[in-house]
Amino acid sequence: MSIINNPDDITKAKIVYLILNKKTEEALQNLSNFYNVTSPEITVGTIKGKRRTVYAVYVQRESKIYCINSDIFYNPFIVLHEFYHHLRTKGGVHRGSEKYANMYAKSFIDSYKKIVCQKDTQS
Numbered sequence: 368m369s370i371i372n373n374p375d376d377i378t379k380a381k382i383v384y385l386i387l388n389k390k391t392e393e394a395l396q397n398l399s400n401f402y403n404v405t406s407p408e409i410t411v412g413t414i415k416g417k418r419r420t421v422y423a424v425y426v427q428r429e430s431k432i433y434c435i436n437s438d439i440f441y442n443p444f445i446v447l448h449e450f451y452h453h454l455r456t457k458g459g460v461h462r463g464s465e466k467y468a469n470m471y472a473k474s475f476i477d478s479y480k481k482i483v484c485q486k487d488t489q490s
Contacts, residue, residue, distance in 0.1 A: 374401055379478035386443040395432075398450060404457040407432050407450065411440055425452040443479070447472035 374382070378401070385394035391409055399406035408431040414424060423434045423445045432449040434440040451468040 372402070373474070374398075376478040376481055379475040380482035382447070383443045383475050383479035386441055386446055389441055391440055391446055394446070395450060402454055402457075404454065405430065407453040409434065409440065409446070411435075411437055423449050425449045425456075427452075427456045444472045444476055447475050 382394045382398060385391070385397070392406075395409060396406045407425065408429070410431065410433060412433050413435055414426060414433055421435070422439045422442070423432055425432050430453065432446070432453070434442075434445070439445050448468045448471070451471040
């Protein structure tokens with residue numbers, strides 16, 4: 368699934384910046400506002416059956432992202448991957464493709480790198 372109204376590069380870079388700077392909840396709120404959906408809760412913790420198999424998981428019935436530890440809580444790729452699953456469920460598509468979740472997260476990382484490189488070359 369492609370997200371029709373994807374944020375621009377600057378917005379994506381800001382989201383990544385917020386996560387890297389330990390403002391993950393603020394980043395998720397900003398994204399949720401952009402897509403006009405409720406923001407998922409995010410917490411460090413695990414759920415039964417997923418404790419050793421994944422770094423993070425989105426639980427639809429709770430509208431919550433569980434991260435296995437605080438390092439993952441501040442990992443933009445993983446947080447954005449799980450947010451994609453949240454976004455898909457809010458759009459009525461309950462099973463998100465891992466491939467598309469990865470592509471979604473990568474687009475934010477790529478935008479961040481692009482903006483940072485532009486800033487470095489201007490300095």
